[in-house]
Amino acid sequence: MxxxxxxxxxxxxxxxxxxxxxxxxxxxxxxxxxxxxxxxxxxxxxxxxxxxxxxxxxxxxxxxxxxxxxxxxxxxxxxxxxxxxxxxxxxxxxxxxxxxxxxxxxxxxxxxxxxxxxxxxxxxxxxxxxxxxxxxxxxxxxxxxxxxxxxxxxxxxxxxxxxxxxxxxxxxxxxxxxxxxxxxxxxxxxxxxxxxYWSPRVEAVPLPNAARQQEHAERLRELLLAQLRRNLDPAGGNLLSMSGGVDSSALASLAAGVVGRPLSTFSMLPEPSEPFRHEMSYIRPLLGGLRIERSWMLRLRPETRVELLRAGPRTVFHVPHYALCALPTLLRQAPIRVLFGGEFADEVCGSSYTWPDWVASVGLLALLRGFPQPPSGTHRVLRWGKHRLLAALHRPVLPFPPRLPEYIRPELQEEYRAWRHRRRDAATRDHAPRRYLALRAEEDGFLAMNWEAATNLGVRRFFPFFNRDVIELAFECHPTELVGPGTKKLLRRALRQDVPQHNLERPDKGGWGSYVREARLAWSEPLPEMLTTVVRREWYPRPPALVGGFEALGLTQLSLFAESLRARGTGLRLRPAAECRTLRAIETLEPTQQPTEARTERMPCPT
Incomplete structure (x- = not known):
C-alpha cells in the first residue's frame, strides 16, 4: 500500500x-x-x-x-x-x-x-x-x-x-x-x-430525530476509519499523541484494534503520584489490550515544557506542542513515519466549546421544559441567560484571548484589542448556524505548526478530526446531538462497540496541570535583539530573574523563533538541538496483558 x-x-x-x-x-x-x-x-x-x-x-x-x-x-x-x-x-x-x-x-x-x-x-x-x-x-x-x-x-x-x-x-x-x-x-x-472556494456552513440545522443522529454517528465512524486506513502506514512507525482522554483512546482503539495498524503512543503525564495513577488507570488497560509497538511516557515537571521547547525541531515557526518537541528524541529511539492525534475532536463531537451554539439553538421555553436536555447542571438557566444577553448587547462570546501577556509591548496590546473588537463586530453580524464552531475553526494555526515541524523531520502529520469531510459533518450536527446531558455524545454513540466502555465513558477531562501553571521559573538569558518590537521595555533585554511558567514558555518561544529566523537567513539547514535532561527521562510503558486480535469487521452503530 x-x-x-x-x-x-x-x-x-x-x-x-x-x-x-x-x-x-x-x-x-x-x-x-x-x-x-x-x-x-x-x-x-x-x-x-x-x-x-x-x-x-x-x-x-x-x-x-x-x-x-x-x-x-x-x-x-x-x-x-x-x-x-x-x-x-x-x-x-x-x-x-x-x-x-x-x-x-x-x-x-x-x-x-x-x-x-x-x-x-x-x-x-x-x-x-x-x-x-x-x-x-x-x-x-x-x-x-x-x-x-x-x-x-x-x-x-x-x-x-x-x-x-x-x-x-x-x-x-x-x-x-x-x-x-x-x-x-x-x-x-x-x-x-x-x-x-469552499464553506462548510449550512443555512439551517434542524433538531435531529433518532434516525438523523444514528446517520451522523455512523458517518463519523466511517470517516474516521477511512482517514486511518488512508494515512497510517501498514508497516508501522505510526505514533499517536495519547492523552488518555476519550478522543485519543478512541483513535487508539480504531487504529490498532479495528484497522489493525501497528501503533506507538507518546503521553505527557502528571508528576504528582495521585493524578498520575488516575491517568494510568485509563491508559494502561487500554494499551494492554491492543497491538502496541512502543508506549512512551514523560512526566510533567514545572520546567518540562520549557526544556521541551529547547529540544524541539528547529524551524521558522513557533512550536509549543509537546509531542512535536519530543519527536527528535523519539526518532533517535525508533522509526516514526506518521504522527496523529485527536485535535479538534472536542469541537466536532461535543464539549464545553459546544455550549455557545447550544444556547443559540435552544429557546427559553425548551430550556425550562428540560428538552432538549441541557449540557450543564443547576446553573443552566443563568448561563443560558448570560450568553443570550451578551449576544443581544453585540458582545458574543469569542474563543480568542481577552488580552496579551504582560510582557508584550503596550502598542501591541492596543493593536490586538482593536483586532479583537473588529472580530467581535463581524461575529455579531453572523447569523448562520454554529457560529461558535466557525470561530473555533478559525484558530487553525496548529495545522501549519505541525506541518512545519513534522516535515522538517521527514514525518507525516494528519488529523482524523480535522479534514473536509469531518468538518462538513460537524456543521450539519445540531448542538443537542453533541452535548446534553454530558459531552462527546456523537463519538460515544458512534464507537460504542469499538472502544472499551471504561475509556469511552470517561467522565472527566483530566485537568491536572495546575501545579505547572502556578510555578515560578528562573530566567537569566538576555533576549535576542530582534524581539525589541515585541517585548516591552521593562522586560527587554533582561526579563525578571523569576518569571511565571506561562511567561517562561512565551519568552522561550520568541527567543527560539528569533534564533531560527537568523540561522535560516544565513542559508543554514536547521537541525534539532541536543537531547536535554528532560527528554532523557522519557520512560517506556510495558503492557499489562496480551493484545487482543484486531477487529476489522464492520460493526453496527447503536442508537
Missing part, C-alpha cells in the same frame, strides 16, 4: 531572467529539493516530497500542476481539475476531498489552492515584479527575504499560547497565509487576489 503523496513546494516568479537562473541554480544545489524545474514563463519551482511519497509524474507536470497534497483524490479527473484551476477556481469544491496545489498557466500566472482541511499551509509574498509561494516559511527566508522583519502582533499572539494568524498575517512582515478552502491568483505585475 502506498501512502498519499505529500510534498513541500517552493515557487518564485521573477521577471529578471538572470536572477531566476541564479535562483534555479541555488535550489538545484541546495540538497533540499528533489526536483527543480521551470513550469511557466518567469517561474522557478521546486518540490521536496515527503518520505514514502511518489513524486508528480509527467502527466501531472504537463498539465501545469505541482501537488502538495491530495493528488490521488483528483488524479482520475486531472484535466477537469486543470480547467477549473485556470478558468473557474471558485468551483473547485466540486472536486472530492482535500487537495492542495499550485497550478501554473502558460501566460505566467498561477493559481495557488489550499485544501479545505488545510493540512499543508501556503504562504504568499509579492514585491513589485516578483512573487513567491511556499509551504515552509523558512524557504522564503533562505531564498527570498534576505532581511526578514517580524510581524510583532502575530508573534505576540502565538507567544500567548494561541494559534491565530490575525487577518491572514504571519510571523514575517509582508508574508500572508492562505486560508483553508481558498485559492490565490498571482503572477508578474499582478496583485495577489484571494477568494474562498
Amino acid at each position: 502506498t501512502l498519499p503523496a505529500l510534498a513541500n513546494l517552493f515557487a518564485v516568479c521573477d521577471e529578471n531572467p538572470l536572477r531566476a537562473d541564479a535562483l534555479q541554480h541555488k535550489l538545484q544545489h541546495s540538497g533540499e529539493f528533489a526536483a527543480v524545474w521551470r513550469p511557466a514563463p518567469g517561474w522557478v519551482a521546486a518540490a521536496a516530497p515527503l518520505p514514502g511519497s511518489v513524486p508528480d509524474g509527467a502527466q501531472v507536470r504537463g498539465l501545469g500542476f505541482a501537488f502538495a497534497e491530495g493528488r490521488d483524490l483528483v488524479e482520475c479527473q486531472l484535466e477537469h481539475a486543470a480547467q477549473l484551476a485556470a478558468g473557474a477556481p471558485q468551483r473547485l469544491a466540486s472536486l472530492p476531498g482535500d487537495f492542495g496545489f499550485i497550478h501554473f498557466q502558460a501566460d505566467g500566472s498561477a493559481t495557488v489552492v489550499r485544501s479545505c482541511g488545510g493540512l499543508v499551509p501556503f504562504y504568499l509574498w509579492q514585491d513589485g515584479g516578483r512573487a513567491a509561494v511556499a509551504t515552509r516559511l523558512g524557504d522564503l527566508v533562505c531564498y527570498i527575504l534576505h532581511q526578514p522583519r517580524l510581524d510583532p502582533l502575530v508573534n505576540a499572539v502565538w507567544a500567548s499560547g494561541w494559534g491565530l494568524f490575525p487577518d491572514g498575517r504571519t510571523f514575517l512582515e509582508g508574508v500572508a497565509a492562505l486560508e483553508r478552502g481558498s485559492f490565490a491568483q498571482t503572477g508578474p505585475h499582478r496583485a495577489v487576489s484571494t477568494q474562498r
